[in-house]
Amino acid sequence: MAIEGILSTLDSLSTGASATGTSRINAAASGSGDIVGIDGANTGGLDFGATLTRMMSAVETSNAQANQATLGMVDGSVDVHDAMIALQRADMTFQLTVQIRNKLVNAYQELMRMPV
Numbered sequence: 001m002a003i004e005g006i007l008s009t010l011d012s013l014s015t016g017a018s019a020t021g022t023s024r025i026n027a028a029a030s031g032s033g034d035i036v037g038i039d040g041a042n043t044g045g046l047d048f049g050a051t052l053t054r055m056m057s058a059v060e061t062s063n064a065q066a067n068q069a070t071l072g073m074v075d076g077s078v079d080v081h082d083a084m085i086a087l088q089r090a091d092m093t094f095q096l097t098v099q100i101r102n103k104l105v106n107a108y109q110e111l112m113r114m115p116v
Contacts (some may be wrong), residue, residue, distance in 0.1 A: 001008075004046075023092055023109065028099050055097050055100065056097070058093055058097075059090075059093050059097050060091040062086075062089055062093040063093075063094070064093075065086050065089070065090065066083075066086040066087045066089070066090035068086075069082055069083040069086035069087070070083055070086075070087065
């Protein structure tokens with residue numbers, strides 16, 4: 001599923017490590033994150049609200065890490081290269097989230113243009 005790849009990328013960007021595959025996705029999808037259909041059957045997908053919450057927390061985490069790295073660079077405890085990498089990671093996470101939002105807005109606008 002495409003959203004699993006995006007969430008995996010966001011996880012790897014926010015933590016600074018490479019994605020470990022579906023283990024993070026399965027952990028996030030367990031419990032209340034599962035989608036239940038109209039008939040009460042579990043569809044096995046991710047909850048849209050939970051997915052957006054995870055995306056926003058990934059952006060917040062990467063921004064906090066970038067801020068810490070910048071403060072560490074100023075006081076000399078963090079290398080300049082590490083601080084720049086953290087800043088770029090935060091920027092990429094934010095840009096990815098903005099592009100996803102843009103795609104969702106475009107999809108909504110397309111749906112609203114459909115004849116009834």
